Amino acid sequence: MSDLDVALRIVPALPLIGSIITAFLGHRLLGSKSHLPVIVGLAGSVLFSLMVLVEAPGSGRISTSYDFIDLGNLHINVVLRADALTAMMLVTVNLVGLLVAVYSRGYMAGDSGYARYFAELGLFVFSMSMLVLSSNFLLLYVFWEAVGLCSYLLIGFWYERPSAAAAARKAFLVNRIGDCGFLLGLMLMWTTFGTLDYDGVFSRVDQADPATLTAICLLLFTGAVGKSAQFPLHVWLPDAMEGPSPVSALIHAATMVTAGVYLVARSTPLFVASPTAQLIVAGIGGFTALLAALIALTQFDLKRVLAYSTVSQLGLMFLALGAAAGQPKLAEFAVIAAVFHLFTHAFFKALLFLAAGSVMHAMGDVIDMRRFGGLRRLLPWTHALFLIGALALAGVVPLAGFWSKDEILSAVREASHGPYGGMLTICYYAAVLTTFLTAFYTFRAYFLTFWGEERIPEEAHGHAHESGLVMLAPMGVLAIGAALTGLFFGPTHLFGEYLAKTPIFPVLGDEHGLDWTVLLTGTLAAVLGIGLSGWFYVLNPGLPERLRRGLRGLYELSYNRFYLDELYGVLFVGPATVLSNVCRLFDQYIVDGVVDLVGWVPSALGRVFQPPQNGLVQYYALVTTIGLAVFVIFVVLTLRG
Amino acid sequence: MDSQIAEQLVGSVELLIPELILVAAACVLFVGGTVYRSRTTWSAAALVAIGLAFLAWWWGPAGDSVTSSVGLVAFTPLASYVAVLSLAAVAVVVLSGWNQVPDFRAAEFHACLLVIAAGTMLVGAANDLILLFLALEMISIPTYVVLYLPRQDASNQEAALKYFLLSVFASAVFLFGISYLYGLSGTTNLTALSVALPIQRESGFDHLVGLAVVLVLAGLSFRVAAVPFHFYAPDVYQGTVPVCAGLLAAIPKLAGFVGMLIVLNAALGLTAAESWFPEVRSVITAVCWILALASMTIGNLLALLQSNPRRLLAYSSIAHAGYVLVGVGAALAASDSGGQEAVLFYLAIYTAMTLGAFGVLGLLGASAEAVEDLAGLARTRPLYALALAVCLFSLTGLPPTAGFWAKLYVFLAAWASGGTLYRVLAIALALNAAVAAWYYIRIVAIMYLRSPGREPAVATDRPGLIGAAACAAFVVGVFAFPGWIWTASWQAVPQADQPAQAMSVPESLQALAQER
Known part of the structure; x- marks a missing residue:
């Protein structure tokens, strides 16, 4: 070894x-x-x-x-x-x-x-x-479930709280829907290729017929949609914020939720062979990015804003993963853009969550931004670190988010010149709009929390304080990552060159220079977003309220998350409850009856064999001798006759 | 006895150093116990003796296939496998018994355990029917004493007496079977037997061979507590203390099954390329089928009705004898089924899990007279509950415990042996495992889900806990890394392509055999 x-x-x-x-x-x-x-x-x-x-x-x-x-x-x-x-x-x-x-x-x-x-x-x-x-895909699936289990355990970490227990259950159940698709995908893959090994599957891609391949890709993507909280299975992630903040940072921002991105990136050879699947990936990704960004605009729970932002950023990654539809040459560039964003996102989003946790820690577990404000003097370090994270997320030069987001936008823009240009052009503009909205809501959260007059909720009991070094130091390291990883890996192409050595990218793409149009558009969108947010929440604090009254319908739609949770409640949870009640009755009276019967038979039989065990040693010897005699007679007669 | 044979006997002493160490230590303990009474001292001394015996085995001709020149003992890989297993098992029993016997009985108790260990090692090494018989008696006779020692109340004495009477009966049956084998072949040496018996192939003595084998099988079936030779087990286990019940459930089973394989190999040539007595073999296969099915089914069904945990585990041990017999039968049914390997693997795992389970019961002492007494153990004694739960899961045959592999290998062996009958038996095994799950898991549920009644009034027994925990850890560890035991059990079975044993048969014996 x-x-x-x-x-x-x-x-x-x-x-x-x-x-x-x-x-x-x-x-x-x-x-x-x-x-x-x-x-x-x-x-x-x-x-x-x-x-x-x-x-x-x-x-x-x-x-x-x-x-x-x-x-x-x-x-x-x-x-x-x-x-x-x-x-x-x-x-x-x-x-x-x-x-x-x-x-x-x-x-x-x-x-x-x-x-x-x-x-x-x-x-x-x-x-x-x-x-x-x-x-191989099977082992991947096993640990896919294992991380899901850990996520469940940690979301419901404070299981005494009904809301945490409900959130954990919701996360688990919604993920099951995706996992179900994933498992079907594995089965189809097995019947098609006869193997689940990465190398084996990827080397036999040409043998499969296109429709089957598309089906496999879409089923795998279903799994990714669940795990990475994409529309329509995104509803669990915001609720998952019931878990401790560091868990949100690690599992629900930096790592586990990116497993879906990893799965699709890992399966690039499959997806490249199925433009339909890629287009659906891109479409779902772009739509989710925009939808989640719109919802994030009006939320008041700081961690939920960040959660929707995670959903939105994951959407951008999927958009990039699917962008190469019909242009296999672009695949490598697009996938690397997605993975690069995954990498930088891990740093700045973890940083933001930890900073939000630090705020929560100081505010006595209050996370509603309407109840505190102006904390920049009270929590100077947290404030600075949050700002770095927010700038990185918004995509401001030269922080990490800028470089990776730029790559995604470039990839999508280049893709929009390809055979499926129409749809990908829409996706491109959705992504630009998302960039603008991201900058806006990120800084809305930042201004609401750290600017304005200082307000501290009573739960803090007057001892609101800056977090200790043990919490600030890891945030500092992440902040360095959020600030510098983009600059270090992006313009130097170090990341791309490194990742290109992965043997799953069959087609070597062309060199991609900087696309200045995209770069300027992205930056402009980000700066506009930040500026508008500053104008709304620092310069004219009354403006948002007036706007809210003016655009009541739209506001309510966003604030209530487009009523998707309610819709699911009526469409799926309600019928499921009815069905489960029917099943329960069936189980209670019919299945249990049969089971009881089956359970009763062995012990009834046992009673038949019980009498010889009467405790008398002579009797034991007698029965044993009879048994022996039966065997001996059987053997001797058989062999003689 | 001429001087040459005497010289050879002396030469074979070298092969028996581990056993000699154990017996010598036992003598020291017997004598020392009369002047000094301390359970800690004598338990520790017993452990040291076991350790020394292990080292002697380690440095001795371990692993090589050496046969003593007079052919009494054969140092085969099988002997090594059994030696290590029995030393480990007895070490666990010493740990479990550490605080379970009164100070003034401790020396005798542990001395008997050492003799039992030596006897079990000899069973694995025996290359002669007489030595095999002696080795089995070396296990039985100290067992009578051990059963009698820890407690002197009526139920314990009744248990010891029952075991004594029925065990003597079984020994007689075994001896009777041996006498037929001697009569047929003119030798008691197993290597010579495997040469001499096939010569009788055409002589029409099939029924006598069958009779001999079935008697030996019956005698050993008592040791392993297979139905219908099982009656003593529930009464004795319930009557005695847990540590003795654990000893009875583990060691005689190990010795009995190893003895079975040794005799069947010599008499019927389990792995021989060509079967010596195909008809005898198929009849014995059928006998084994009946024994296995009856043991599994009756053991499990009666275990369902038990409320005393020791009695429950007694029936469970009967059922496990049935599972192992499935492996023996598979080995009889087809040479390449892997039945013998499965049997040896099963024995290693079974020894650990059953000793672990009885070990925990021993820790609880008198506060575990009914299954309900274990309620809430997970809260009052979490480590005890965990160790017991692991062993029970393993007895059930559920992953992540080694019991799963053990059952799986036996199942696969039965399936691979080909015939419909044994496939039916494999399915019966699976069904039985499902029935057994009910009473094993019920105990786990009681320990973990019920609220504790009263605090078990027992002091923490550290050595006992170490023993039980070691068993539980072994069972979990082997689930993760089953390879090494599997390889060892594989090597311990004489393979078909090599001659069963390296020794050549003395010419006089060959002549004698041909004469007949």
């Missing part, structure tokens, strides 16, 4: 070990030190994933297998593989995971479920690492 083999196994193993130690010893033994095993494990994983990052792409990919079972004709191997895409994801997951764990040390201090929290966090990072290390 080479060093790299070891590294590949260690990366997921360390968080798992940390998690197990914390789970078993945390509550009783470690107490307030329960974070240690997980943080130490994550730190080790970061180092080893950096090693993978450096080594993996050199040879295209590396892999290591662990023979779970190997006997006769039964082989079950767990194969881990790492290429450039995986290495990039691994570093992101483990690094953000480590920073969030350190932050949680301060944020969760004193919580009664402290050990449970860290155990679940470690389990999540393990599952997510395994998800990106998987070498």
Whole structure:
């Protein structure tokens, strides 16, 4: 086993070990030190994933297998593989995971479920690492479910709160819808290609007929829609904010929700062969981006604004993933743009969530922006860090979001000159509008929270204070990432060149220079958004209220999230409740009756065999002798006769 | 006895150093116990002796296939497998019994355990029917003492006496079977037997071979508690203390099944390229089928009705004997079914999970006389509950525990052996596992879902907990890494393409065999 083999196994193993130690010893033994095993494990994983990052792409990919079972004709191997895409994801997951764990040390201090929290966090990072290390779709699916489970556990972390329990359930159920599609996709893939291995599937893409291929792609995409909260399955993500803020930062912004993007990016060879599927991906992505941005405009819950923003940004990523419809040459550029945005988004969105958590921490768990304001003097560091994150999200030069968003816009614009130009042109303008709206709502949140007169809710009990170093330091690291990663990787094409070494991109695209039109349009949209937001919320604080009255209908539509939750309630939840009641009655009276009968038969039979067991040793010897005699007579007679 | 044979006997001593260490230590304990009474000292001494025996095995001719020149013992991979397994099992029993026996009985108790360990090791190494019998008695006789030692009330004495009487009966049946084998072949040496018996192939003694084998099988079926030789098990397990019940459920089963494989290999050539007595073999296959089906089904059905956890586990151990018999039958039905490997693998896992389960019951002492007494254990004693739950899941055969692989391998072996009958048996096994789940999982549910009645009034028993926890950890660990045990059990079975044992049969024996 080479060093790299070891590294590949260690990366997921360390968080798992940390998690197990914390789970078993945390509550009783470690107490307030329960974070240690997980943080130490994550730190080790970061180092080893950096090693993978450096080594993996050199040879295209590396892999290591662990023979779970190997006997006769039964082989079950767990194969881990790492290429450039995986290495990039691994570093992101483990690094953000480590920073969030350190932050949680301060944020969760004193919580009664402290050990449970860290155990679940470690389990999540393990599952997510395994998800990106998987070498086939089946293993990917297994850990896809595992991260879903961790997400469920962490959203419902404060399970005593009915709202948290309901949110966890909603997240789980909505995700099941997507997973159901994913699983069907796997089955279809198996019947079509006879394998679920990445290499095997991708090398046989030409053998499948186009309609089947489109079906497979769309079913896989269904899974991605659920996990990455795209329309129409986006409804769970805003509710997921019931979980602790660091969880929102790690799972519901930086890593788990990007698993859908990873899945589609990983399946690029499949999607390239099916322009229809790509077009649907782009369409759903563009639509979600715009829809979520519109909803985010009017929300007052700071974390929900960020959640809708996540949905919107994921939409942009999907838009890019599907943009190469009909132009395979563009695929590499477009996919890399999406993954680059995934990468930068992880930094600034995690930063924003952690900053929001810091605000929440100071405000006594109040997160409604109508109840506090003008916090820039009270929380100077949080304010500065939030501002960096907001600028990066809005896409201001030269912060991270600017570069990656620009690449997405360029890719989509270039795609709009292709065979499906009409629809992609619409998508392009939707993306530009989204950029503008993003800048607007991000700074709306920023101004409402940090500007204006200072207001502190009574829940803070007068001891509102800036967070400690243990929370600020990880945010600082993320802020550096949010500020500089774009500049470092974007204009230098380092990221693109690195990722292009992933062996899944079959078509080498052309060189793409800077598209100045797009660059200026994007920047203009961002600056306009920020300016308008400043004019609305700093210069003319009365204006939004007047506007709200004037555009009542539109406002209500956005504020109530286009009534989608209610619509789903009537269309799906209601009928499902009726059906489940019918099933319950059937279960109660018919199924249970049969089960009871089946359960009764063995114990009734048991009573038949019970009498010989009467405690008398002579009797035992007698029955044994009779038994022996029967066997002997049987054997002798058979062999003689 | 001429000087040459004496010399050879001395030479074979070298192969028996681990067993000699154990017996010597047992003597020290027997004598020492009369002057010094301390359970900690003598338990620790027993552990040290087991450790030394293990080291002696490690440095000895372990793993090589060596046969002593007079052919009494054979150092095959099978012997190594059984040696390690029995040392580990007895070590766990020592840990479980650490605080379960009174100070003034401790030395004798642990000395008996050491003799039992030596006996079990000898069963695996036996290359002679007489030695096999002696080895089995080396397990049985100290077991009578062990059953009698920890507690002297009426129920315990009744249990010891029942076991003694029925065990003697079983030994007699076994000896009777051996006598037929000797009569047919003129030798008690197993290697010689496997050469001499096939010569009788054409002589029309099929029914005598069948009779011999079925008697041996019956004698050993008592040791493994297979129906209809199982009657003692529930009464004895319930009457005695948990640590003795655990010993009874683990060690005699191990020895009995290993003995079964050894005799069947020698008499019927389980892995031989060509069957010596195809008709005998098919009849014995049928006998095994009946034994397996009856043991599984009756064991499980009666376990459903039990409320005493030891009695419940007694019936469960009968059912498990049935599962292992499925593997034995599969090995009889087809040489390449993997039945023997499955049996050995199952025994390793079964030993751990059953010792773990009885170990936890031992920790709870008198506060676990009914299944309901375990209510809420997860809250009052979370570690006990976890260890017991893991062992029960493994006994059920659910992942992520090794019990799953054990059942799966037996199932696959039965399926691979080809005939319809054994496929039916494989399905019966699966159905039985489902029935068994009901009473195992019920205990887990009671421990985890019910609220505790009263705090179990037992002091924390650290060595006992270590023993039970080691079993639980083993069961979970082997689920994740089953390869090494599987490989070991694979190697422990003599493969068809190599001669069963390396030793050549003395010419005099061959001549004797041909003469007949």
